[in-house]
Amino acid sequence: MAELSPAVRRGAVRLPTPAWFQAYGVYAAVAVLVLFNAVFTDHFLTGANLRTQLVQVAPVVIVALGMALVIGTEGVDLSVGSVMALAAALLPLYLGYGLLSALLMALAAGAVVGAVNGTLVAVVGLQPIVATLALFVGGRGLALVLADGQLKQIANPGLLGLGTDDVLGVPVVVLIAGVLALLVAGVVHRTTFGRRLVAIGGNRAAAGLAGLPVKRVLIGVYVVCGVLAALAGVLATARLTASDPSTLGTLMELSAITAVVVGGTPLTGGSVRVLGTVCGALLMQLLRATLVKHDLPDSTAQMAQAVIILVAVYVARERRSR
Amino acid sequence: KEEGSGSASPSSSEGAQVVQSPTAAADASGSGCTLQTYGASKLDLKDAVVGFSQSEKEANPFRIAETQSIKDEAAKLGVKKLLTTNAQSQLPKQISDIQDMLAQGAQLLIVAPLNSGGLEPALRAAAAKHVPVITIDRKINATACKDYVAFLGSDFVEQGKRAADQMIKVTGGKGKVAILLGASGNNVTTDRTKGFVDQIKAQAPGLEIVAQQTGEFARDKGQQVMEQLIQANPGITAVYAENDEMGLGAVTALKAAGKKPGEDVKIVSIDGTRNAVQALANGQYNGVIESNPRFGPLAFATAQKFFAGEAIPEDVIISDREYDASNAKNSLSGAY
Amino acid sequence: MKSLTTPRSAGAAPEPPAVAAARAGDRRRLAVLVQRQGVLAVLLLLVLVSSFVFPSFGTLDNARNVTVQASFLAIVALGMTLVVITGGIDLSVGSVFALGGVLAAWASQYGMLPALLLPLAVCGLLGTVHGLLIARAGMAPFIVTLAGLLAARGLLLALTDEGADTYLVPHGSAFAELGQGTVAGFGHPVLIALVLFAAGGLVLQRTSFGQSLFAVGGSPDAATLMGLPVARTRVLVYTISGLLAGFAGALNAARLSSGVTIIGVGMELDAIAAVVIGGTLLVGGAGSVSGTLWGVLVLAVIQNLINQIGSLNSSYQSVVSGGFLIVVVVAQRYLARGPRTT
Amino acid sequence: MAPPDAAPAAPPPGPDEGPTAPAVLEAVGIGKRFPGVVALDDVSLTLRRGEIHALVGENGAGKSTLIKVLTGVHRPDTGEVRLDGRPVAFARPSDAQHAGVTTIYQEVNLVPLMSVARNIFLGREPRNRLGLIDFPRMHREAAALLAGFGVTADVRHPLGSLGVGTRQMVALARAVSVRAGVVVMDEPTSALEPREVETLFRVIGDLHDRGISVLYVSHRLEELYRICDRVTVLRDGRLVHTGDLADLDRMQLVAMMLGREVSEVRRHGRTGFGEDHHPDREAVLTASGLTRRHVLDDVSLELRPGEVLGLAGLLGSGRSETAKALAGALPLDSGSVTVAGRRLGRPSPAAAIRAGVSLLPEDRKAEGIVAGLSVRENIVLAAMPRLSRAGVVSRARQDRVVQVFMKRLRIKASGPEQKVGELSGGNQQKVLLARWLCLEPKVLLLDEPTRGIDVGAKAEVQALVDELAQEGLAVLLISSDIEELVEGADRLVVLRGGAVAGELTGERVGEGELLEVLAAHAPAAGSGPDDEEVRHDG
Ligand SMILES: Nc1ncnc2c1ncn2[C@@H]1O[C@H](COP(=O)(O)OP(=O)(O)OP(=O)(O)O)[C@@H](O)[C@H]1O
Ligand SMILES: Nc1ncnc2c1ncn2[C@@H]1O[C@H](COP(=O)(O)OP(=O)(O)OP(=O)(O)O)[C@@H](O)[C@H]1O
Ligand SMILES: [Mg+2]
Ligand SMILES: [Mg+2]
Numbered sequence A: 001m002a003e004l005s006p007a008v009r010r011g012a013v014r015l016p017t018p019a020w021f022q023a024y025g026v027y028a029a030v031a032v033l034v035l036f037n038a039v040f041t042d043h044f045l046t047g048a049n050l051r052t053q054l055v056q057v058a059p060v061v062i063v064a065l066g067m068a069l070v071i072g073t074e075g076v077d078l079s080v081g082s083v084m085a086l087a088a089a090l091l092p093l094y095l096g097y098g099l100l101s102a103l104l105m106a107l108a109a110g111a112v113v114g115a116v117n118g119t120l121v122a123v124v125g126l127q128p129i130v131a132t133l134a135l136f137v138g139g140r141g142l143a144l145v146l147a148d149g150q151l152k153q154i155a156n157p158g159l160l161g162l163g164t165d166d167v168l169g170v171p172v173v174v175l176i177a178g179v180l181a182l183l184v185a186g187v188v189h190r191t192t193f194g195r196r197l198v199a200i201g202g203n204r205a206a207a208g209l210a211g212l213p214v215k216r217v218l219i220g221v222y223v224v225c226g227v228l229a230a231l232a233g234v235l236a237t238a239r240l241t242a243s244d245p246s247t248l249g250t251l252m253e254l255s256a257i258t259a260v261v262v263g264g265t266p267l268t269g270g271s272v273r274v275l276g277t278v279c280g281a282l283l284m285q286l287l288r289a290t291l292v293k294h295d296l297p298d299s300t301a302q303m304a305q306a307v308i309i310l311v312a313v314y315v316a317r318e319r320r321s322r
Numbered sequence B: 001k002e003e004g005s006g007s008a009s010p011s012s013s014e015g016a017q018v019v020q021s022p023t024a025a026a027d028a029s030g031s032g033c034t035l036q037t038y039g040a041s042k043l044d045l046k047d048a049v050v051g052f053s054q055s056e057k058e059a060n061p062f063r064i065a066e067t068q069s070i071k072d073e074a075a076k077l078g079v080k081k082l083l084t085t086n087a088q089s090q091l092p093k094q095i096s097d098i099q100d101m102l103a104q105g106a107q108l109l110i111v112a113p114l115n116s117g118g119l120e121p122a123l124r125a126a127a128a129k130h131v132p133v134i135t136i137d138r139k140i141n142a143t144a145c146k147d148y149v150a151f152l153g154s155d156f157v158e159q160g161k162r163a164a165d166q167m168i169k170v171t172g173g174k175g176k177v178a179i180l181l182g183a184s185g186n187n188v189t190t191d192r193t194k195g196f197v198d199q200i201k202a203q204a205p206g207l208e209i210v211a212q213q214t215g216e217f218a219r220d221k222g223q224q225v226m227e228q229l230i231q232a233n234p235g236i237t238a239v240y241a242e243n244d245e246m247g248l249g250a251v252t253a254l255k256a257a258g259k260k261p262g263e264d265v266k267i268v269s270i271d272g273t274r275n276a277v278q279a280l281a282n283g284q285y286n287g288v289i290e291s292n293p294r295f296g297p298l299a300f301a302t303a304q305k306f307f308a309g310e311a312i313p314e315d316v317i318i319s320d321r322e323y324d325a326s327n328a329k330n331s332l333s334g335a336y
Numbered sequence C: 001m002k003s004l005t006t007p008r009s010a011g012a013a014p015e016p017p018a019v020a021a022a023r024a025g026d027r028r029r030l031a032v033l034v035q036r037q038g039v040l041a042v043l044l045l046l047v048l049v050s051s052f053v054f055p056s057f058g059t060l061d062n063a064r065n066v067t068v069q070a071s072f073l074a075i076v077a078l079g080m081t082l083v084v085i086t087g088g089i090d091l092s093v094g095s096v097f098a099l100g101g102v103l104a105a106w107a108s109q110y111g112m113l114p115a116l117l118l119p120l121a122v123c124g125l126l127g128t129v130h131g132l133l134i135a136r137a138g139m140a141p142f143i144v145t146l147a148g149l150l151a152a153r154g155l156l157l158a159l160t161d162e163g164a165d166t167y168l169v170p171h172g173s174a175f176a177e178l179g180q181g182t183v184a185g186f187g188h189p190v191l192i193a194l195v196l197f198a199a200g201g202l203v204l205q206r207t208s209f210g211q212s213l214f215a216v217g218g219s220p221d222a223a224t225l226m227g228l229p230v231a232r233t234r235v236l237v238y239t240i241s242g243l244l245a246g247f248a249g250a251l252n253a254a255r256l257s258s259g260v261t262i263i264g265v266g267m268e269l270d271a272i273a274a275v276v277i278g279g280t281l282l283v284g285g286a287g288s289v290s291g292t293l294w295g296v297l298v299l300a301v302i303q304n305l306i307n308q309i310g311s312l313n314s315s316y317q318s319v320v321s322g323g324f325l326i327v328v329v330v331a332q333r334y335l336a337r338g339p340r341t342t
Numbered sequence D: 001m002a003p004p005d006a007a008p009a010a011p012p013p014g015p016d017e018g019p020t021a022p023a024v025l026e027a028v029g030i031g032k033r034f035p036g037v038v039a040l041d042d043v044s045l046t047l048r049r050g051e052i053h054a055l056v057g058e059n060g061a062g063k064s065t066l067i068k069v070l071t072g073v074h075r076p077d078t079g080e081v082r083l084d085g086r087p088v089a090f091a092r093p094s095d096a097q098h099a100g101v102t103t104i105y106q107e108v109n110l111v112p113l114m115s116v117a118r119n120i121f122l123g124r125e126p127r128n129r130l131g132l133i134d135f136p137r138m139h140r141e142a143a144a145l146l147a148g149f150g151v152t153a154d155v156r157h158p159l160g161s162l163g164v165g166t167r168q169m170v171a172l173a174r175a176v177s178v179r180a181g182v183v184v185m186d187e188p189t190s191a192l193e194p195r196e197v198e199t200l201f202r203v204i205g206d207l208h209d210r211g212i213s214v215l216y217v218s219h220r221l222e223e224l225y226r227i228c229d230r231v232t233v234l235r236d237g238r239l240v241h242t243g244d245l246a247d248l249d250r251m252q253l254v255a256m257m258l259g260r261e262v263s264e265v266r267r268h269g270r271t272g273f274g275e276d277h278h279p280d281r282e283a284v285l286t287a288s289g290l291t292r293r294h295v296l297d298d299v300s301l302e303l304r305p306g307e308v309l310g311l312a313g314l315l316g317s318g319r320s321e322t323a324k325a326l327a328g329a330l331p332l333d334s335g336s337v338t339v340a341g342r343r344l345g346r347p348s349p350a351a352a353i354r355a356g357v358s359l360l361p362e363d364r365k366a367e368g369i370v371a372g373l374s375v376r377e378n379i380v381l382a383a384m385p386r387l388s389r390a391g392v393v394s395r396a397r398q399d400r401v402v403q404v405f406m407k408r409l410r411i412k413a414s415g416p417e418q419k420v421g422e423l424s425g426g427n428q429q430k431v432l433l434a435r436w437l438c439l440e441p442k443v444l445l446l447d448e449p450t451r452g453i454d455v456g457a458k459a460e461v462q463a464l465v466d467e468l469a470q471e472g473l474a475v476l477l478i479s480s481d482i483e484e485l486v487e488g489a490d491r492l493v494v495l496r497g498g499a500v501a502g503e504l505t506g507e508r509v510g511e512g513e514l515l516e517v518l519a520a521h522a523p524a525a526g527s528g529p530d531d532e533e534v535r536h537d538g
Helices: A006-011 A018-040 A047-072 A080-097 A099-124 A128-147 A157-164 A172-190 A192-202 A204-209 A214-240 A252-262 A274-293 A298-316 B024-028 B061-077 B091-103 B120-128 B156-171 B187-203 B219-232 B244-256 B274-281 B296-307 B328-334 C015-053 C060-085 C093-110 C112-135 C141-159 C174-180 C188-206 C208-218 C220-225 C230-256 C267-277 C289-309 C314-337 D063-070 D093-098 D116-121 D135-147 D164-177 D194-209 D221-227 D250-258 D262-266 D319-326 D349-355 D364-368 D375-380 D395-408 D425-437 D455-470 D482-488 D511-520 D528-537
Strands: B018-021 B049-054 B081-086 B108-111 B133-136 B150-153 B175-181 B207-214 B238-241 B266-271 B287-290 B315-319 D023-034 D037-048 D052-057 D078-083 D086-088 D101-104 D182-186 D213-217 D230-235 D238-244 D285-292 D296-303 D308-313 D334-339 D357-360 D443-447 D474-478 D491-496 D499-505
Touching: A018 A274, A018 A298, A047 A080, A047 A172, A047 A192, A047 A214, A047 A252, A047 A274, A047 B219, A080 A099, A080 A128, A080 A214, A080 A252, A099 A128, A099 A157, A099 A214, A099 C314, A128 C267, A128 C314, A157 A172, A157 A214, A172 A192, A172 A214, A172 A274, A192 A204, A192 A214, A192 D375, A204 A214, A204 D364, A214 B219, A214 B244, A252 A274, A252 A298, A252 C141, A274 A298, A274 B219, A298 C141, B049 B061, B049 B091, B061 B081, B061 B296, B081 B091, B091 B108, B091 B120, B091 C060, B091 C230, B091 C289, B108 B296, B120 C174, B120 C230, B133 B296, B150 B296, B156 B175, B156 B187, B156 B207, B156 B238, B156 B266, B156 B287, B175 B187, B175 B219, B175 B244, B187 B207, B207 B219, B219 B244, B238 B244, B244 B266, B244 B274, B274 B287, B274 B328, B296 B315, C015 C289, C015 C314, C060 C093, C060 C188, C060 C208, C060 C230, C060 C267, C060 C289, C093 C112, C093 C141, C093 C174, C093 C230, C093 C267, C112 C141, C112 C174, C112 C230, C174 C188, C174 C230, C188 C208, C188 C230, C188 C289, C208 C220, C208 C230, C220 C230, C220 D093, C267 C289, C267 C314, C289 C314, D023 D063, D023 D213, D037 D052, D037 D063, D037 D078, D037 D213, D037 D230, D052 D063, D052 D221, D052 D250, D063 D182, D063 D213, D093 D101, D101 D164, D116 D135, D116 D164, D135 D164, D164 D182, D164 D194, D194 D213, D194 D221, D221 D250, D230 D250, D238 D250, D250 D262, D250 D455, D285 D319, D296 D319, D296 D334, D296 D474, D296 D499, D308 D319, D308 D455, D308 D482, D308 D511, D319 D334, D319 D357, D319 D443, D319 D474, D334 D349, D349 D357, D357 D425, D364 D425, D375 D395, D375 D425, D395 D425, D425 D455, D443 D455, D455 D474, D455 D482, D474 D482, D482 D511, D491 D511, D499 D511
Parallel strands: B049 B081, B049 B108, B108 B133, B133 B150, B150 B315, B175 B207, B175 B238, B238 B266, B266 B287, D037 D238, D052 D213, D052 D230, D101 D182, D182 D213, D308 D474, D308 D491, D357 D443, D443 D474
Antiparallel strands: B018 B315, D023 D037, D023 D078, D078 D086, D230 D238, D285 D296, D285 D334, D491 D499
16 A cells, blocks of 8 residues: 555645645645746736735635635625615715715615515525625616716725825725624634634534524625625725725625635535635735736736636645545 | 707807817718617617716816716706716716616617726616617727717826927926826826827927826825925926816925926826916916816717718717917806 | 234225325415416416506516516526536626627627627637536636636636626627617517527426536435536536527627626626526525526516606605515515414 | 446455455545644554455544545645555545445435435436437436346436435445445444345445455444454554454453443443333323325324433334424424423424423534534524523533533544534434433433444444433434434334334343344335345255
């Protein structure tokens, strides 16, 4: 038997084995992409550039964290982009009453949308994709109605500060995203809410028979996802220095789901990989950055993106032992 | 006659459209589309049902101003009923929009096409009912006076060319330019790129185009792409944005990167929205080529002339204004 | 040690539960019927009410327009239905639809056959590649077809000089007639879609392949253990989806007389929505093509109604369609719920 | 009983060739490891033509894994599989099926959303002249086939609407109706009633007569002695013994499986149950008038602390439904459940659990385990609120509980972090038992608690139930194993057609009496399936 037993291998020098790649494929792909850029892209390994990448990816990470939770319950939330727009539209309307009330209104809107989604899924029993499709379509319309279709320049220094300020040299947006990632990881692994969510995603019937509050948890998950999306909308607005409900967050649902799935969380629910999700978002960000920096035309860029996604996920895919 | 007499009811408000070509002389020559050749029947707009098909959401200044101008003019003329639809950027929806309006009895159609190609079925349906179609702001690949009456609008290639001229002026013909492209596959993007690139090549070989990346006509995408480009090419000295929104996104990106937009990096864009002209007035911008969206008066005037039996030329090209540092402050009220 | 005494004497089948089971079964069948046809009920209701409210809605002309427009989405959604029944998803259909159109328009200069075969070949191949990556390499359908979405769009842009070229279908050619002609006032695409749906229904319900789609979606492990060719089924179903999307694109190009590049964006969502509204389970294992057809029509009618309402601002249009969608799916859900308990 | 065209053609050699019959299917030196476990280590097995070969071993011994290697589900790491003396490498189960090896896997592997008939004929549907599936014929044939197994279910219903036992019979019908030379059965009887078991044995007898070989896995040793010719014993993934079953007595066999001395085994009784209990007078749980249309009809019963109440009945008699109703998992039309004097309000599993009622559901895969989660998480799932503080789970508290129960129930896993889906069937069941026990319930409802559990573990579970009752727990026991029911229960309630048909107490709790009650209420023979049965036996 040439193969070493796992116990023996543990002692030996660790080389990346297929199993290793499977578990850490996203991280490896991120590393490879960073390496590639370090060598082939001018001015890549500068503080300013890394900062740009992190700042740009932060809103995606925040949305993807919520999405990961939803996907963990075998659901999906298409309405996140519209929620971002809704949050953006609400900000200028309530900034007059102070930054805090504007923020609260924006987040509350996210919570309401999440509650509606959650109720449609958990109580009415709709399939998540149609339940959230309604607000995907209607949410942005509502945002545009609220904003009268207009882009509004934001001047509130407090809000703008969220987008531009640093704390200890780290941009506030990045800090928030980082803290949220840790928080969500904590919630998933260390709280009853998190463990119940995963169990419900894994086997809803069994979870119900084990007395878990299935409906409550599901609604809670969609609310969390909505609030996170709203927060992302606020931060993106602050970064843009304008409230732009017409384009803010378009295709965000796809980016977020992609980050989650590339990060190794199965769409079939029952597990949530938080760090993987963060790295999934980072991978997609770096990929886009690489293609832009090398000034590939859109056609080539899209095809290259397709190939790289496939390769990254192929390497990291779940292999069936047989 | 002075230029612009083509507009029958010159609007008192600032920023009204002015026809650039055909000039009055060409107009008088009588070549063009008439009621007889088109095969439509006479109509008094006051008793008419008019349909307007908008292509994209009224969620940017251009579309808002365009739709509003059509609505205002219809109200002003006392049109019996104005139907409006919005294709929400989906071509199939625009086709069904137009067909739906025909089914609801529209007798004149004003269409802002989403794309140069692909409206065939809608045009056929209109032709079957002998309903005249006037297209505004984008030209379509179809036969004038058969599939549609006339095209009213700007020349996008020309806009790109004029943007290049302004760029050459503000940069002195030297430096590195990044282009923020519009949405891929869109013929506005194609034309504005072609006009700009060709003119730069011909007139200012010293201006090197170092990057062409799409910002999808959106401010946040423009900002994100600019943030990437400025890191990769710190030597960029100029930005050509194919619409104002992306240009304004670039302003934010440049500021964040510690550059002074308007000084360290020159910015020229197309559209003429109020925000862009304001930025120009503030010195963060270097030039804006207008693309005038106020089609209401011109469209209805053209229709009236058409129904009155006059010949309408295939292309009615409006003259777009230019904003630069010198006129920005004064023209602000005319921007949309 | 003969502990396992034969309880043969006690062995008669207990009558009441069997009868009860049969009766419960009838109700279950009814539930299935309503679940499948609940959309149809909602659709009919929608049509009926709107015909009263909007005089221009209930006309034959309007019906013709709505059906032609819906037929392309319907053909795409047919492929999607099959994919979703196997528990998969195909995000690439919108891009493939556009690609099919461009290829068809380009090839139409060489005649009808190339105009049909080229898009079918390319799009079918794309679908096969999806299928192979999903079935053989064990990758998630979502990711594979997302890459397909990008790749097809990229290919399309490359073929058209970044979208600058628009290929035109020669006027009056047989290919153009395929998209533009009518029979009894109904466009060819409508008839073609109906034929395809009939065929799809037959394949799904009355062939072994159709059964294996349900089995693969309902329980892939069980399907493998029962000896079904799971991988082959998956490859085939994505190929079919690619073929149908490409064909719909070609048909659409014939109708539009050109290979429009900006088309098909977001079409995958519409198709998925139609499929799911039609009662097909997104987790796989259950569904019907007829439901999808009604789902497509529901979406088309909602859009048509919004236009009937007339001068709605574009933002309100979205709000209204979102609202409509909720009402429709909730109504369908409660109709379908009927006697079901859990 | 199989429809004529689906019946396998009898291979030439007769059934009575004895030990010299040629080998049909062979495993030679098979090794198979999973991450963290060696499931099989150099195991060989020879299945001869026409023989019925028992494969036995404790939970997790590697029986299912060996079967999966033989039938192309897993690829062996070492060794080879031979069919008719030639090495074969089945890449997937369909290869094995085409080669004439059909299998009934341990976890019923059918498609719940599809109809019974479609499940039976999946992949080989009857066609009409147009090449389309001939549904009327398919339904007819499926119904006829099932009738031979005593199943009266409507074949057009989704399989998932049937009880576990019925599903198992459908799986059997499917496997047997395929033309095959070898039929492999992994615990086919674990979900079956004595009556169905008889039917199955009759079917196996038919197979035997036709010279078809059967590889038979079961934890019910009596069965093996009734039908099997030879036996192979596995322990911890290794081959312990192969030989004629007649040469071993039951004690020797058990000793071999457990790896203990015969004398040690002999000390234990047949089941793990001890003496009768002496329950309190006060009922802890009272159910009155539980009614649900078509399912339950006015079921009333009482459970007293310290007693084991057996719930008996035939397949589909509503035992599982009764248990579910008691646990708040089945919406009722009328009726009430009172626990410790307090009436449960709106029935829900959570409310029932709070009141101290725990249900071990019968369908382990669908309603029990969360396959993707670890052993630890599965055990603490229901007890989570108690093992956490302010919504934050306490790993230390969890670990304490998990350790206790993994040890107490002897759960065999590479550790508490192993995914439950990777455990052997018996161990999954133990994990579920642990989940409910760690709630420290007042009332424990056990629906088939020993299904799929090996002899050793079964006795342990039974002893545990005994012990729990001694400690004052009220236990409701549902079991298809009549011996278990009679030995374990202090009192028996018999259900029939969703209604209480009788009760046996004290001295009357016995096999004979129970069968009498079951029989007394059975309608006179005459319905379809029973005619079949009679004819076959005659
Ligand atoms: N897919 C798998 N991944 C990891 N380990 C596995 C897998 N399948 C089985 N095992 C392990 O292999 C060992 C043998 O399991 P197997 O299912 O063959 O037992 P068994 O003898 O059939 O037991 P039972 O009587 O409980 O069914 C067990 O320790 C089990 O945990
Ligand atoms: N032989 C059968 N024929 C038809 N329907 C059946 C049969 N067996 C079970 N069913 C159906 O399955 C349902 C579930 O029965 P239930 O689980 O309550 O029975 P049970 O007594 O627990 O039997 P078991 O658990 O052994 O299957 C019954 O209501 C009945 O509709
Ligand atoms: Mg087993
Ligand atoms: Mg039961």
